[in-house]
Amino acid sequence: MDDQPLALVLFSGTDDKLNAAAVMTAGAAALGRPVHVFLQYWALDAFRADRIERDHGLAAEAGPAGRVAVDGLRAAGQAPWYETLRQAKELGTVDIQACSLSMDLLRIEHQDLDPLVDGVEGVTAFYINAGEGQVLFI
Amino acid sequence: MDDQPLALVLFSGTDDKLNAAAVMTAGAAALGRPVHVFLQYWALDAFRADRIERDHGLAAEAGPAGRVAVDGLRAAGQAPWYETLRQAKELGTVDIQACSLSMDLLRIEHQDLDPLVDGVEGVTAFYINAGEGQVLFI
Amino acid sequence: MDDQPLALVLFSGTDDKLNAAAVMTAGAAALGRPVHVFLQYWALDAFRADRIERDHGLAAEAGPAGRVAVDGLRAAGQAPWYETLRQAKELGTVDIQACSLSMDLLRIEHQDLDPLVDGVEGVTAFYINAGEGQVLFI
Numbered sequence: 001m002d003d004q005p006l007a008l009v010l011f012s013g014t015d016d017k018l019n020a021a022a023v024m025t026a027g028a029a030a031l032g033r034p035v036h037v038f039l040q041y042w043a044l045d046a047f048r049a050d051r052i053e054r055d056h057g058l059a060a061e062a063g064p065a066g067r068v069a070v071d072g073l074r075a076a077g078q079a080p081w082y083e084t085l086r087q088a089k090e091l092g093t094v095d096i097q098a099c100s101l102s103m104d105l106l107r108i109e110h111q112d113l114d115p116l117v118d119g120v121e122g123v124t125a126f127y128i129n130a131g132e133g134q135v136l137f138i
Numbered sequence: 139m140d141d142q143p144l145a146l147v148l149f150s151g152t153d154d155k156l157n158a159a160a161v162m163t164a165g166a167a168a169l170g171r172p173v174h175v176f177l178q179y180w181a182l183d184a185f186r187a188d189r190i191e192r193d194h195g196l197a198a199e200a201g202p203a204g205r206v207a208v209d210g211l212r213a214a215g216q217a218p219w220y221e222t223l224r225q226a227k228e229l230g231t232v233d234i235q236a237c238s239l240s241m242d243l244l245r246i247e248h249q250d251l252d253p254l255v256d257g258v259e260g261v262t263a264f265y266i267n268a269g270e271g272q273v274l275f276i
Numbered sequence: 277m278d279d280q281p282l283a284l285v286l287f288s289g290t291d292d293k294l295n296a297a298a299v300m301t302a303g304a305a306a307l308g309r310p311v312h313v314f315l316q317y318w319a320l321d322a323f324r325a326d327r328i329e330r331d332h333g334l335a336a337e338a339g340p341a342g343r344v345a346v347d348g349l350r351a352a353g354q355a356p357w358y359e360t361l362r363q364a365k366e367l368g369t370v371d372i373q374a375c376s377l378s379m380d381l382l383r384i385e386h387q388d389l390d391p392l393v394d395g396v397e398g399v400t401a402f403y404i405n406a407g408e409g410q411v412l413f414i
Contacts, residue, residue: 004408009274011158014199020287020316023377024413027399040158042199060198060336061290061318073381101161105211123165130272132142134406136285136413137162137274147412149296152337178296180337198336239299243349261303268410270280275300275412 005034007130009137013042015056015081016070021138022084029092033133037096038126039117043138044102052082052114085116095129097121143172145268147275151180153194153219154208159276160222167230175234176264177255181276182240190220190252223254233267235259281310283406285413289318291332291357292346297414298360305368313372314402315393319414320378328358328390361392371405373397 006028010021021037028035039047046056058066074080079087088094098113098120110120121129144166148159159175166173177185184194196204212218217225226232236251236258248258259267282304286297297313304311315323322332334342350356355363364370374389374396386396397405 009158009162011155011276012197012199016317017287020285023399024285027403031400031403033403041154042197042204045204057199059288059318061288061333066318066321069381069383072383105207107207107210123161124169127165127169127171132272134408134411135272135274136411137276138287138413147296147300149293149414150335150337179292180335180342183342195337243345245345245348261299262307265303265307265309270410273410273412275414 003032003034005036005131005133007036007038007126007133007135009038009040009135010043011040012059012138013044013046013056014058016058016062016066017138018043018046018056018081019084022081022088024136025094026084026088026091029088029094032092034093035088035095036126036129037094038099038121039096040099040102041105044098045106047098047114047117048108048112049114053080082114082116089116097126097129099123099126141170141172143174143269143271145174145176145264145271145273147176147178147273148181149178150197150276151182151184151194152197154196154200154204155276156181156184156194156219157222160219160226162274163232164222164226164229167226167232170230172231173226173233174264174267175232176237176259177234178237178240179243182236183244185236185252185255186246186250187252191218220252220254227254235264235267237261237264279308279310281312281407281409283312283314283402283409283411285314285316285411286319287316288335288414289320289322289332290335292334292338292342293414294319294322294332294357295360298357298364300412301370302360302364302367305364305370308368310369311364311371312405313370314375314397315372316375316378317381320374321382323374323390323393324384324388325390329356358390358392365392373402373405375399375402
C-alpha cells in the first residue's frame with residue numbers, strides 16, 4: 001500500500017475540516033503515499049496568501065463547546081492546519097492544486113495564493129493525476 | 139482509467155455543493171467514465187421537480203462574501219448545476235438514483251422528482267452498481 | 277466484491293449525517309463487506325456514552341421542514357443511527373475506532389465512549405486498517 005496514491009477534494013474552508021484534511025494528508029505522507037489535494041470553493045478561499053493565518057471559523061455544528069475545545073488544543077501547542085500541511089510537504093510527496101473553476105468564482109490568480117499551492121488545474125486533470133487511488137471529498 | 143466507474147453519494151442540497159458534485163460528474167463523464175449518483179436527504183429534496191430550479195442556499199460557511207461570489211459567477215453565464223448534470227448525461231453514462239430510505243423520509247414518489255433522476259434504489263443496490271470504483275460522499 | 281473492505285471517516289456529528297453513515301455501514305455489512313469506521317471531531321463527540329442517545333441536531337441546511345421530516349420518520353418507527361450501527365455489528369464485521377487526536381481535542385478517555393466504539397487509533401493505523409478499499413469522508 002506504500003505507494004498507493006491518495007486524493008483529497010477540499011471544499012470546506014472551516015478550520016476544523018481543514019485540520020482534519022491536514023491530518024489525513026500528513027498521515028498518508030508519513031506512510032510514503034503520494035497525496036494530491038484539489039482545492040474548491042471555501043477551502044480555496046482559505047488558502048489566499050493574505051488570509052491563510054486568519055480564523056476561518058468552525059462547522060456550524062461545533063457550537064460554543066466545540067469552539068472551546070478547539071481553542072484549548074491550539075493553546076496546548078497543536079500546530080495549525082497550514083503548518084501541518086507544510087510539514088507533510090517536507091516529509092513526503094504532497095501536491096496541492098487549485099480548481100480552475102473555483103479560481104474564477106473567487107476572481108483570484110495563482111499569485112494571490114499561499115506558496116503551499118503548487119498550481120491550478122481543471123477537474124479532468126485532477127482525475128488523471130488522482131489515478132485509481134482512494135479519493136475523499138472533505 | 140477511462141472505464142473506471144465513479145460513484146457519488148450526494149447528501150447535501152445547497153447550490154455550492156450540488157455545483158461541485160455536478161462538475162465532478164461532468165469531468166468524469168468527459169473522460170469516458172460511467173458515473174453513478176445516489177441521492178440522499180437534502181440533496182434528494184433539491185431534485186424535486188417543483189423545486190429543482192429554486193435557490194437552494196449555500197453552505198453555512200459561505201457567508202455574505204460567498205453569496206456575492208456565487209451570484210457573480212452565475213451572472214457571468216455559469217450554467218446552474220442541474221444544467222451541468224443534463225449536459226453530463228448527454229455526454230456520457232450518468233445514472234442518477236434516489237435512495238429509497240430518503241424517499242420515505244421526504245414522503246415522495248418517483249414522479250415527484252425531476253426527469254434527471256433515473257430511478258429509486260436501496261443502499262445495497264447502490265454498492266453493487268458502484269462496484270469497486272472510487273466513491274465520494276458530498 | 278463481497279469481501280472488499282469499506283472505510284468511513286466520520287467527522288460530522290449531526291443526526292442526519294450519522295444516520296446516513298449508519299445506513300451506509302449496515303448496507304455494506306449486509307453484503308458481507310468488513311467496515312472500518314474512524315471517528316473524528318463532532319462525530320466522536322456524539323459517541324460519548326452519556327450523550328449518544330441525545331438529540332444531536334441536523335445539518336444547518338435541513339431547516340424546519342427537514343426537522344419535521346426527520347421527526348416524522350422517527351415517529352413512524354425508524355431506528356436511531358446508534359441502533360442501526362448495533363445491528364450492523366451483530367450482522368457483520370464492523371470495527372469502530374476513535375481518532376486519537378480527536379480524543380485529545382475532547383479530553384476524553386476510551387471509557388467515556390459508548391461500547392459501540394472498539395478502540396482508539398491514530399491516522400496511520402486507520403490507513404493501514406482501511407487497506408486499499410473505498411473510503412468515504414462523512
